[in-house]
Amino acid sequence: MSQLKAGKHCEFAEIISDDQKFLKLFSTSHIGDIAASDQSEHNRANIESDLEFIQEITNGWCVYISSNKAVFEKRSALELYDDRTELKDIQKVFEPGGLKKMLEDLDLDDQTTEKITPFIQALENLPTAEVFRETFENPQTSETMRQFLPGLESDNSQMGIFNSFLSMFSRLNETEDYKKLRLNLQKGINLNRDRLFDAKEPYKLIEKAYQKFNIEVPSDGADSNHAPQWYNELCNEYIRLDMHGYQEDKITVEKGRKQTFRNTVEDAFHTAFATTCDFYITNDDRNLKKSEAVYQKLQINSLVMKPNEFVAHYNDWLHLKANQSIRLIAGVLKHVDPVVSEDGKKQSYFGCFFIFDYFNKIYQLEDDALYLILSREKPTNARMVFEKELSVLIDKMLDVFGEDNEKLGGFQSHEIAMAREDKWLGRKWIHDGLYFNLLLLNGHLQLYITAREFRQSIL
Numbered sequence: 001m002s003q004l005k006a007g008k009h010c011e012f013a014e015i016i017s018d019d020q021k022f023l024k025l026f027s028t029s030h031i032g033d034i035a036a037s038d039q040s041e042h043n044r045a046n047i048e049s050d051l052e053f054i055q056e057i058t059n060g061w062c063v064y065i066s067s068n069k070a071v072f073e074k075r076s077a078l079e080l081y082d083d084r085t086e087l088k089d090i091q092k093v094f095e096p097g098g099l100k101k102m103l104e105d106l107d108l109d110d111q112t113t114e115k116i117t118p119f120i121q122a123l124e125n126l127p128t129a130e131v132f133r134e135t136f137e138n139p140q141t142s143e144t145m146r147q148f149l150p151g152l153e154s155d156n157s158q159m160g161i162f163n164s165f166l167s168m169f170s171r172l173n174e175t176e177d178y179k180k181l182r183l184n185l186q187k188g189i190n191l192n193r194d195r196l197f198d199a200k201e202p203y204k205l206i207e208k209a210y211q212k213f214n215i216e217v218p219s220d221g222a223d224s225n226h227a228p229q230w231y232n233e234l235c236n237e238y239i240r241l242d243m244h245g246y247q248e249d250k251i252t253v254e255k256g257r258k259q260t261f262r263n264t265v266e267d268a269f270h271t272a273f274a275t276t277c278d279f280y281i282t283n284d285d286r287n288l289k290k291s292e293a294v295y296q297k298l299q300i301n302s303l304v305m306k307p308n309e310f311v312a313h314y315n316d317w318l319h320l321k322a323n324q325s326i327r328l329i330a331g332v333l334k335h336v337d338p339v340v341s342e343d344g345k346k347q348s349y350f351g352c353f354f355i356f357d358y359f360n361k362i363y364q365l366e367d368d369a370l371y372l373i374l375s376r377e378k379p380t381n382a383r384m385v386f387e388k389e390l391s392v393l394i395d396k397m398l399d400v401f402g403e404d405n406e407k408l409g410g411f412q413s414h415e416i417a418m419a420r421e422d423k424w425l426g427r428k429w430i431h432d433g434l435y436f437n438l439l440l441l442n443g444h445l446q447l448y449i450t451a452r453e454f455r456q457s458i459l
Contacts, residue, residue: 001026001030001050001053001054001057002050003283003307004053004057005049005050005053009283009307009308011311012281012307012308012310012311015310015311015314016057019059020357020392020395020396021318021357023061023386023388023389024057024058024059024061025058025061025062025063025072025273025276025277026054026057026058026061026062026063026077027062027063027064027269027270027273028062028064028065028080028084028269028273029266029269029270029273030054030077030270031077031080031081031084032084032266032269033266034047034050034051034081035081035084036258036262036263036266047081048078051077051078051081052077052078054077055076055077055078059074060074060075060076060077061073061074061388062074062075062077062080063273063276064080065226065227065228065231068226068227068228069228070228070231070273070276070381070382072276072382072386172260172261172262173260173261173262174253174260174262175253175260176251176252176253176260177261178251178260178261178264179251181243182242182243182245182248182251185243185244186244186245189209189210189212189213190209190212191205191206191209191244191245192205193245193248196244196245196246197245197246197247197248198247198289199246202241202244202246202293203293203297206240206241206244206246209244218240228381230272230275230380230381231272231273231381233298234268234271234272234275234294234298234300235265235268235269235271235272237294237297237298238267238268238271238272238290238291238294239264239265239268241290241293241294242264242290246289246290246293247285247286247287247289247290248286249263249264249267249286267284267287267290270282270287271287271290271291271294274291274302274304275295275300275302275379275380275381275382276379276381276382277302277379277382278302278303278379279302279303279304279305279310280302280303280304280305281305281306281307281310282304282305282306283306283307288304288305288306291304292304299380300380300381301377301379301380302379302380313352316352317351317352317353317354318352318354318357322356322357322396322397322399322400323399323400325355325356325400326400326432328353328355329355329362329372329374329449332349332351332353332355332362333349333362333364336349336351338364344366345365345366346363346364346365346366347363347364348361348362348363348364349361349362349363349364350362350377355374356393356396356397356400356447357392357393357396358376358389358393358445359374359375359376359447360376360377361374361375361376361377362374362375363375371448371449371450371451372448372449372450373446373447373448373449374446374447374448374449375444375445375446376444376445376446383443384443385419385440385443385444385445387411387413387416389445390411390415390416390419390445391410391411393438393445394410394411394427394438395410395411397427397429397436397438398410400431401429401431401436402429402431404427404428404429405428405429405430406425406427406428408425408427419440422440422441422442422443424439424440426438426439426440433451434449434450434451435448435449435450435451435452436448436449437450
């Protein structure tokens with residue numbers, strides 16, 4: 001978004017400014033990008049300006065993870081940023097010595113301190129696992145352990161393990177240690193980074209490297225109770241590609257823009273959140289290629305594009321207005337090759353078109369009368385129908401077809417509860433001798449077009 005704010009990609013910016021055609025989302029990863037920038041007071045004006053731009057371009061529509069699921073709603077970018085930065089103070093408890101310091105700052109009474117102290121001492125005195133001691137004694141692993149977990153050798157307690165790993169994560173996010181860790185992994189499996197960097201099939205090369213040692217590629221790890229499985233899987237796959245060298249990110253803390261492991265992680269979050277959208281627009285070549293590879297592996301239907309590529313795609317497929325939708329249907333039926341069912345009674349049309357800026361599937365059924373069903377292939381990780389989508393779609397159809405048969409008019413906020421329970425009344429029109437029936441069935445929004453009055457009982 002920084003390039004848009006700077007006035008670049010003007011044609012792209014003008015196209016997506018159409019709020020009736022495009023629902024644009026920001027995510028907490030955008031807030032993370034800003035939180036990773038210079039947080040000094042003299043940069044506060046720039047931070048607020050960035051947050052205001054995000055709010056303006058998306059109209060406040062946000063996707064974030066809460067209670068192990070993706071949530072879509074209007075949020076204040078500034079409030080999310082303030083929440084994020086306030087967490088930094090809470091996270092200080094996890095820094096070495098942070099727990100003790102927090103207890104000291106709380107100024108607890110003697111009785112409470114007396115009760116808590118034994119638990120802290122017990123944590124400090126618990127012996128470390130034998131495997132950690134052995135790694136420091138093994139010449140093949142000791143150098144790496146001293147490089148990334150230096151404090152663990154002298155502190156053999158559970159608190160020592162805790163503090164050593166937290167210190168490592170801090171260094172990964174603040175220094176160039178991620179570059180060293182990545183290089184150690186690549187050398188450890190004799191991976192040719194130069195060959196993998198721009199490989200057409202990176203996963204195959206990574207798998208072959210592990211097969212030489214007769215070991216399997218590491219799995220995605222344990223499931224998290226704090227995010228959906230699909231989100232964790234996407235992030236892990238993205239970071240795995242970067243760790244092994246495919247389109248690996250530049251890591252530097254020299255003067256200028258700071259690039260550390262934190263930036264790679266935020267890009268992984270962007271890539272995961274984008275699977276709730278039809279399009280993921282990025283001007284970062286490395287992010288684009290890693291995202292494409294991950295999407296292909298996990299069969300994600302979101303399209304990854306650069307701004308100029310999206311402009312070309314818009315001019316080819318998306319530029320038509322809602323009042324041209326009937327003509328677009330006829331064009332699809334005439335020029336797009338259908339998939340025909342085995343019994344020959346159903347033909348399916350799917351492509352880059354969006355009829356009424358929503359429907360991208362057409363089913364043509366032959367029965368005693370010809371009729372069409374318009375449906376929607378939703379983004380892989382956003383199968384639900386949003387209130388805003390219903391509202392905008394109905395308004396467009398009212399503009400094209402005029403008042404609906406029952407004179408219900410535009411979408412009302414109370415209808416969303418009915419829609420979630422599959423009790424929504426929908427909308428019906430008669431236009432140019434055809435019957436149009438907009439229904440929500442089992443969570444799928446569909447438009448039925450028939451040459452005679454539609455009967456729901458025929459479903």
